[in-house]
Amino acid sequence: MSQAAAAARTAAGTASMPWSPTRSDEKSIAVSSSRVIAAIPAAAPTASARVGETSNQTTVKVASATRRRYAGPLNVPGAADGWASTAPLLNPEEPTRALGRDRPCAARHHCRVGDGPEPLGLDDERSIEELGAALRAADFTVERLESTLQTHELSSRPVDTLAHLRRLTGDDPFSRLTAHFVLGAPVGASAMEAALTPIELDRFLRLRLSQRDGDELRPLVRLVPHGDYYIASDLERGGETGPPSDFVPGIQAPTVTLAKLAVRRPVDAALDLGTGCGIQALLAAKHSGTVVASDVNPRALRFAAFNLRLNSVDNVELREGNGFDALEPRRFGLLVSNPPYVISPDSTYLYRDSGLRGDELCRRLVEQAPAFLEEGGFAHFLVSWAHEHEDWAAPLRDWVSGGGCDAWLLHFGSHDPVSHAANWLRPLAESDTGLYAEGLDRWLTHLRELGFEAIGYGAVVLRRRSGVSNWVREDVLPLDRLEASGEHTQRIFAAQDLLDGLGDDGLLRARLALADSDRFEQTLIRRDGGLAVESQTLRLVDGFGFTVGLDRYTAALVPLFDGEAALSEVLAKAASSVELDDDERERFVPAALPVVRRLLELGFLVPAPS
Secondary structure, eight states: OHHHHHHHHHHOOSOSSOOOSSSSTTTTSSSSTTSSOOOOOOOOOOSSSSEEEETTEEEEEOOOSOOOOOOOBBOOOOSSTTTTSSSSSSTTTTTTOOOOOOOOOOOGOOOOOOOOOOOSSOOOHHHHHHHHHHHTTTOOOHHHHHHHTTBBBBBOOOOOOHHTTTTOOOOHHHHHHIIIIIIOEEEEEEHHHHTTTSHHHHHHHTTEEEEEEEEEEESSSSEEETEEEEEEEEEOOOOOOOOOOOOOOOHHHHHHHHHHHOEEEEEEEEEEHHHHHHHHHHHHHTEEEEEEEEEEEEHHHHHHHHHHHHOOOSEEEESSSSSGGGGGGOOEEEEEEOOOOOOSSSOOOOOBBSSSSTTTTHHHHHHHHHGEEEEEEEEEEEEEEEEEETBTTTTHHHHHSSSSHHHHHHHHEEEHHHHHHHHHHHHHHHTTTHHHHHHHHHHHHHHHHTSEEEEEEEEEEEEEOOOOOEEEEEEEEOOOOOOOOOOHHHHHHHHHHHHOOOHHHHHHHHHEOTTTTEEEEEEEETTEEEEEEEEEEEEEEEOOBBEEOOOOHHHHHHOEEEEEEEEHHHHHHHHHHHHOOHHHHHHHHHHHHHHHHHHHHSSSEEEOOO
């Protein structure tokens, strides 16, 4: 199947007829070829399933009743309070890291390189090791922070910080370290020295995480737990000038999104392109022989080097350079990148602005990536792009065409130009509404000159597969229920390989099984003195947390996928378990096949082992 045909199929659904052997819609089910399409935006639930209307298509809501915590930090709200809110997109407080070039600053009043000594001392490995020991001894963990601060959002806004400080009623090491490193508060020098045992205060100060101010220590960086790691980043500071242009953000919503999307399997070499504070490199180091982490920002690389030492990780190579230019020719089994994708007229921040026109940076990275992937290797890019209202995926299809990779295009959402500019400039509005208004006019003029109707946000997932006709798949994916999805992604890629070019006869011969993470659920109501089924759903408790609604036809079919019988036998058995007239029985198999295909595409079904 050609790329265009595969893309059209996944965008429009596998067929236009819902699965029902009847002539009417009375018995049509919620899991159907026209109702469970490749685009899976959030939708309002109905009584029978989580189904809603988007444009002219009925779509299934991504949901999961079980929310397992990813081994990560507290959530960090941004301009739109994170991707899972009313605007589930990237926002100005989040880390779009540096891959750009040296370039002039478009907003001189809001662009400056950090002054003072280099951040973080790297020479005293013993002191860094003892700092880690002190943090662990104080139980400085995500779980303790959530419990103590009574929040799942770690905000640096003064209105939140002041409230959090008042929850730290103890005088123990955890409270002192949290007030100082997480909330940015000064702490008495003697109190901090006691909290930092066994590291001596003078040696701690040489690490340049804090500075002495009389009898107090004032933080110079932010230091937070992230799962099994401790991560240092620049401390957010207010004021008229704002952060320096080489500001290094910490862990934010897109950081966690990229970490959850990445396929986690053993590889010889991985690449973190635009490493920032180094968290993606740290995560990849767990399952990679070697990790190469590059960034154009020397300050970011210094933070990354410190975090590697603080977490005792020694299989990461740091490189300074612009995108793939920092690398010698080699191939990787995993590539992750959270680049400075923001479409803007400015070159204010290395972590946000690429300095290139429109979405040129993201296009270049996606197009160049296949040359750096080994056969079967995966690449994951967070991207932003301009698109027409009617077809969000058209530009991305061009980016991945002819690259020798299968491609999964994910759309988290889109903004119109005004919303795009307002969200990214919102922090400026809090300090100077005049500059905010000027910025809005400048950004909107720029976007109008480019002719942009909408700005999309999402991800491109590539897998190198040479010598074949590669497929392209498109999905709308809300992030409110996203869990670690690497295994689910591999399941989806394997299913797409199977289905691509597979006709109905081949599918009928296939032996299929339910995924281990499937959960079949019924909702019962009291009716006429007894219990009746109100709704039935099939959901995945891993990865993307997909949920689909079932009617009695699918409910009869789903339990029969045992991996032993061919699909033709499964459908024959399902047809015999429900009451059908002759005409309905003849229509049963043709109507069921698109549904089975879609359950395979979403990862509810898997091919049985040979």
